[in-house]
Each structure stands twice: as structure tokens, then as C-alpha cells.
Amino acid sequence: MFYTLSDFDFNAKRVLVRVDFNVPQDSSGNITDDSRIRKALPTINLVLDKNPQQVIVCSHLGRPEGKINSKYSMKPIAQRFKELLGQEVYFESNPEIRKLQSLNNSKIIVLENLRFDPGEEAGDREFAEKLASFADLFVFDAFGVAHRAHASVTGVPKFLKSCAGQIMENEVKNLDLTNPEQPFIAIIGGAKADKIDVMRTLLAKVDKLILGGVLANTFLKARGTPIGASRYDEETLKFAKEIIEQAKNKIVFPLDALLGNNFSADADSKMVDIQNVENGWLILDIGPRTVELYKSLLQQAKTIFWAGPIGVFEFDRFANGTKEVALTLAECKARTIIGGGDSGAAIEKYNLGCRMTWISTGGGASLEYISGKQLPGIVALQDNYKTFKG
Numbered sequence: 001m002f003y004t005l006s007d008f009d010f011n012a013k014r015v016l017v018r019v020d021f022n023v024p025q026d027s028s029g030n031i032t033d034d035s036r037i038r039k040a041l042p043t044i045n046l047v048l049d050k051n052p053q054q055v056i057v058c059s060h061l062g063r064p065e066g067k068i069n070s071k072y073s074m075k076p077i078a079q080r081f082k083e084l085l086g087q088e089v090y091f092e093s094n095p096e097i098r099k100l101q102s103l104n105n106s107k108i109i110v111l112e113n114l115r116f117d118p119g120e121e122a123g124d125r126e127f128a129e130k131l132a133s134f135a136d137l138f139v140f141d142a143f144g145v146a147h148r149a150h151a152s153v154t155g156v157p158k159f160l161k162s163c164a165g166q167i168m169e170n171e172v173k174n175l176d177l178t179n180p181e182q183p184f185i186a187i188i189g190g191a192k193a194d195k196i197d198v199m200r201t202l203l204a205k206v207d208k209l210i211l212g213g214v215l216a217n218t219f220l221k222a223r224g225t226p227i228g229a230s231r232y233d234e235e236t237l238k239f240a241k242e243i244i245e246q247a248k249n250k251i252v253f254p255l256d257a258l259l260g261n262n263f264s265a266d267a268d269s270k271m272v273d274i275q276n277v278e279n280g281w282l283i284l285d286i287g288p289r290t291v292e293l294y295k296s297l298l299q300q301a302k303t304i305f306w307a308g309p310i311g312v313f314e315f316d317r318f319a320n321g322t323k324e325v326a327l328t329l330a331e332c333k334a335r336t337i338i339g340g341g342d343s344g345a346a347i348e349k350y351n352l353g354c355r356m357t358w359i360s361t362g363g364g365a366s367l368e369y370i371s372g373k374q375l376p377g378i379v380a381l382q383d384n385y386k387t388f389k390g
Contacts, residue, residue, distance in 0.1 A: 003163035016135035066118030128155025141165025146377030189213035190308025212310030256287030285311030307339030
């Protein structure tokens with residue numbers, strides 16, 4: 001249980017809103033995907049509709065490692081936020097938030113990158129208290145960092161009455177896979193070795209678990225299938241062997257693969273049976289037989305959870321598997337939950353976002369939440385509710 005926006009009267013109050021404006025930018029600093037800013041607008045607008053004295057928006061951007069770095073300035077993000085919001089926004093350019101004595105009296109303020117101060121990632125109490133001193137109420141709407149015990153995540157709620165924003169509310173609601181409608185199929189792919197816990201949790205619930213990406217390579221190797229020069233995760237290998245033994249035929253492996261002779265968009269390629277991957281070649285996508293197998297399973301599902309692309313979808317030549325899975329999800333009638341991160345990026349790449357039930361705003365956070373871990377950001381809101389109720 002935690003407070004939500006409907007529980008608060010923002011009239012004449014100063015409101016600190018923690019959002020996730022950690023948007024991708026190109027080498028020139030231009031925003032290449034502003035969806036995280038767009039998704040935060042409903043919460044911001046709802047607060048503004050309740051006539052607050054001031055709304056102070058704060059976020060991190062990138063990994064400046066506690067140092068001031070113009071590459072990670074929030075200035076261009078504040079400008080884009082202003083354009084999307086359609087209202088005047090003041091950017092607080094002073095990067096040393098800890099040392100600020102007072103804020104500009106503008107209605108809407110965007111603070112400089114929280115991670116310019118080492119106290120943010122360290123969960124420093126003094127830094128959290130300084131942030132809290134700017135406001136009367138706190139709205140936490142940054143699910144993407146809810147699994148981090150940072151000052152703006154878990155520290156500020158120790159000092160201010162706090163509530164969840166609309167993103168947080170919707171994430172908790174839509175990522176609830178406690179009793180999914182069957183058949184339930186999970187698709188787990190991608191390159192990061194952070195999915196073992198969620199796989200273990202899901203195996204107890206799913207009818208089938210489809211593999212893709214580096215994770216599939218790792219499980220193929222654990223099964224004794226040659227993977228050539230394909231990337232796999234050594235750390236995950238021993239767990240993969242255990243899971244294969246426990247899975248009771250729930251895991252669905254690729255039948256064929258599109259190989260590349262190097263990791264590049266213009267690599268020479270060839271299609272082979274999954275048992276015939278040669279030395280020196282890399283598995284970069286699934287083949288047509290696997291596509292048809294995965295599609296036939298997904299078309300029968302009532303609930304689908306997808307985390308991680310199927311192949312190297314950044315390269316068009318090796319994006320077919322990921323694209324076909326995305327299109328299948330868009331066409332089926334199942335409840336479709338996308339675990340953010342690269343799978344979310346793939347859905348956006350093919351303009352299919354509006355045809356999914358939910359696309360999480362936090363890749364790592366969604367995986368931890370579904371695996372049953374307590375997210376520090378949610379715990380902080382729950383503790384705050386217990387402290388301030390009555």
C-alpha cells in the first residue's frame with residue numbers, strides 16, 4: 001500500500017517530481033527517442049491541474065559517475081520537455097544542487113542531472129534532505145530506477161509525504177503476473193546476463209519459455225549444442241544447466257539460425273540448422289523454421305511476457321526474428337507485457353507500441369519486480385505511507 005496522486009491536495013504546494021528522463025541521445029546531443037518524457041506528461045499535467053505553487057522536476061541522465069559533465073546535462077532534455085508540455089519551463093543550470101540556497105520562482109523547474117552529485121547514487125542522506133527541502137510533497141514516477149537505493153529514490157521519502165505517479169501505479173498493476181491467464185508464454189532474450197532469477201520465477205508459471213539472443217546461445221552451449229564463435233555468458237552457464245534439468249520441457253530452443261562471419265551490419269551470412277553452427281561463425285538471429293515455431297506458440301497464448309530481443313535487431317539483416325515476434329504479439333489477442341529495455345526499443349522501432357497491453361519503462365526494474373524482488377523505490381513509498389497515514 002502506498003499513496004497515489006488522488007490522495008494528495010497539491011493546491012498551493014511545492015511539489016518535487018522524480019521522473020525518468022534518461023533518454024537516448026546521438027553524438028551531437030540530439031534526443032533520438034523522447035518516449036520517456038512523453039510518458040511522464042500525464043503525471044506532470046495532473047499535478048499542474050491541481051494548482052500547485054511550483055513543480056520541481058528532477059532526473060538522472062547517463063552515467064556521469066558523480067562528476068559534472070556537459071555531455072550529460074539536462075538542458076536539452078528540459079527544452080524538449082518544455083516543447084512537449086506546451087508551457088514555460090525554467091532550467092536550473094546550477095549543477096551543484098546540494099549547495100543551492102533557493103530555487104527560481106518559476107512555476108515549473110527542471111533541475112540539473114542528479115548524478116552530477118556523488119550523493120545521488122550513494123544514497124546520501126544529506127543530499128536527499130537537500131532535495132526534499134525544495135518541496136512540500138514528493139511524487140515518485142521513475143520506475144526505471146525503482147530498483148536503485150539512490151537518494152532521490154529512497155532518501156527523499158524519509159523527509160516528505162510521498163506518492164506514486166501514474167507510471168508507478170501502472171507498472172505495479174500491469175507487471176502483476178501472479179495469476180496470468182493460461183496459456184502463458186514468456187520470451188526471454190537479449191545480451192545481458194540478468195535474467196536467471198526471472199526465468200526461475202517464470203518457469204513455475206509458464207507453459208513455454210522461448211529463448212533468444214545471447215541467452216539462447218548460453219542455453220544451447222549448456223545443452224551441448226555447438227555455437228561456434230557466438231557470444232554467450234560464462235557466469236550464466238552453470239545456472240543454465242540446472243534450469244534445463246528442472247524445466248520439464250518448458251524451454252523452447254531455436255531450430256535454425258542466421259549466422260554472420262563477424263559482428264557487423266554487413267557481415268557475410270548463411271542459414272544453418274542449429275546443430276550445424278561452424279567454428280568462427282556467430283549466431284546473430286533465428287532462422288525461418290524457428291520463426292514459425294515461435295509464432296505458432298505465441299498465437300495460442302492468452303498471456304505473453306517479453307524481455308530481450310531475439311537477435312541483433314540493431315542490424316537490419318539480423319532483425320527478422322525480433323520483428324516477426326513483435327508483429328505476432330501485435331496481431332494476437334493475448335495480454336502482452338513488454339519488459340522495457342531493448343525489447344521495448346524493438347517495439348517502438350516497428351511502431352507497435354499502441355498494440356501492446358503494456359510496455360514497461362524500466363528494463364532491469366521490471367525483471368527484478370517480476371522475479372519477486374522488493375524494489376527499494378516501492379518499499380520507500382510503502383514505508384512513507386505507514387509513516388504519514390493518519
